[in-house]
Amino acid sequence: MIEAVGLTKRYGAKTAVYNLSFQVRPGAVTGFLGPNGSGKSTTMRMILGLDNPTSGQVTIGGFPYRKLPNAPRQVGALLDAKAVHGGRHARNHLLCLAQLSGIPARRVDEVLGVVGLQDVAKKRSKGFSLGMGQRLGIAAALLGDPQVLLFDEPVNGLDPEGILWVRNLMKALAAEGRTVFVSSHLMSEMALTADHLIVIGRGQLLADQSIKDFISHNSADFARVRTPETEPQQREKLTAALTEAGGQVLPEQDGALRVMGLPLPRISDLAHSADVRLWELSPHQASLEEAYMRMTQGAVDYRSTIDQKAGLQQELPPGAMPPPQLPVAGQGQPGWYAPPPPQQGGQPFAMPQGAPQAGPYGAPGTPGAPGTADVNPYAQPAPQAPAQPPVAPPAPAAPATPDLTKPEDAR
Numbered sequence: 001m002i003e004a005v006g007l008t009k010r011y012g013a014k015t016a017v018y019n020l021s022f023q024v025r026p027g028a029v030t031g032f033l034g035p036n037g038s039g040k041s042t043t044m045r046m047i048l049g050l051d052n053p054t055s056g057q058v059t060i061g062g063f064p065y066r067k068l069p070n071a072p073r074q075v076g077a078l079l080d081a082k083a084v085h086g087g088r089h090a091r092n093h094l095l096c097l098a099q100l101s102g103i104p105a106r107r108v109d110e111v112l113g114v115v116g117l118q119d120v121a122k123k124r125s126k127g128f129s130l131g132m133g134q135r136l137g138i139a140a141a142l143l144g145d146p147q148v149l150l151f152d153e154p155v156n157g158l159d160p161e162g163i164l165w166v167r168n169l170m171k172a173l174a175a176e177g178r179t180v181f182v183s184s185h186l187m188s189e190m191a192l193t194a195d196h197l198i199v200i201g202r203g204q205l206l207a208d209q210s211i212k213d214f215i216s217h218n219s220a221d222f223a224r225v226r227t228p229e230t231e232p233q234q235r236e237k238l239t240a241a242l243t244e245a246g247g248q249v250l251p252e253q254d255g256a257l258r259v260m261g262l263p264l265p266r267i268s269d270l271a272h273s274a275d276v277r278l279w280e281l282s283p284h285q286a287s288l289e290e291a292y293m294r295m296t297q298g299a300v301d302y303r304s305t306i307d308q309k310a311g312l313q314q315e316l317p318p319g320a321m322p323p324p325q326l327p328v329a330g331q332g333q334p335g336w337y338a339p340p341p342p343q344q345g346g347q348p349f350a351m352p353q354g355a356p357q358a359g360p361y362g363a364p365g366t367p368g369a370p371g372t373a374d375v376n377p378y379a380q381p382a383p384q385a386p387a388q389p390p391v392a393p394p395a396p397a398a399p400a401t402p403d404l405t406k407p408e409d410a411r
């Protein structure tokens with residue numbers, strides 16, 4: 001198990017990671033998510049003893065990495081696939097790593113087979129594609145047959161077959177009881193691979209929960225309902241009936257209705273009672289991407305502000321009208337990319353603040369832990385922190401978090 005307690009890392013004036021506490025358990029794939037620059041790689045480097053925390057600590061199986069007996073046999077990692085001596089053959093590269101750790105040479109050929117590089121084992125890695133480099137990095141991580149594995153963006157540059165292979169590999173490693181901690185920006189892939197998520201924003205913990213809970217706490221499922229287009233009054237009648245029954249009804253661009261807060265059978269019954277015919281009644285489940293975008297939208301540091309097509313557009317002659325924009329399904333609607341929270345007053349952005357509290361999975365809190373006495377560089381006068389930040393109970397909406405919508409310098 002990997003355990004971080006009050007982990008903080010500063011680079012000069014820059015706080016890359018702040019007071020991060022979490023556990024990564026064996027037997028599951030734990031996804032590590034966060035926007036660019038949120039501190040994922042820094043956290044992974046501290047786990048691997050490549051960077052020293054400014055305060056707090058992180059241990060693997062109870063030991064800081066540098067104190068782990070025979071660490072390469074216990075922990076394998078892929079941090080930067082390009083960190084390879086390009087002039088060396090793939091096999092020689094792995095052989096060097098194996099010899100440094102007392103791993104027998106036959107294991108090198110084994111892992112080359114596992115990652116599918118056996119045919120290019122004698123080729124210099126500087127000629128490798130991005131995907132081949134990733135495979136070589138994964139081979140290096142597997143070399144010591146470790147119980148704990150860390151992968152920073154392992155599917156970066158892999159083709160669909162490679163992505164599927166990595167997904168199955170991660171799951172298989174976890175199924176063998178290993179601890180698998182993997183970062184990725186590919187939400188669709190993470191949704192298929194990870195069992196549990198740790199999400200950070202600007203170096204701080206935003207969520208530590210199962211994928212299922214993460215999606216349900218940060219997005220809302222809804223039903224799409226369509227009435228006959230030829231009879232608009234039916235749509236009005238149904239909207240009134242659903243609203244009266246406590247549903248939230250939003251018009252979709254194609255004329256359908258998006259209904260939240262009512263189960264499908266109830267919608268069907270209400271339509272029947274109102275004598276409204278339905279052409280469509282379908283369930284829509286929120287995706288991990290929607291939930292993630294919703295949770296992290298206030299913690300994104302790097303966002304394009306410029307319409308990249310602007311410079312390509314020709315100026316219109318005086319008096320001319322621009323051509324009509326083709327509608328994009330759902331775009332501009334409330335909930336596009338950021339569906340409403342599951343319950344009014346939910347606190348999907350709640351982050352740990354205030355008094356030390358119980359850690360995830362009932363781990364002890366961090367009173368007196370190194371780092372907790374630090375001044376939070378992001379702190380603003382904030383109301384009561386939730387008792388269990390990642391899974392905030394319904395409460396009157398309140399900004400329990402620092403204002404992450406402002407750039408750090410402006411706070």
Ligand SMILES: Nc1ncnc2c1ncn2[C@@H]1O[C@H](COP(=O)(O)OP(=O)(O)OP(=O)(O)O)[C@@H](O)[C@H]1O
Pocket residue numbers: 011014015016034035036037038039040041042043
């Ligand atoms: N050695 C360093 N010196 C100074 N600042 C650093 C250093 N390493 C990281 N940082 C800063 O710390 C912050 C976190 O960086 P980090 O690379 O950990 O983020 P990340 O979540 O891995 O980002 P990405 O998703 O883009 O890979 C960034 O603002 C980065 O500029």
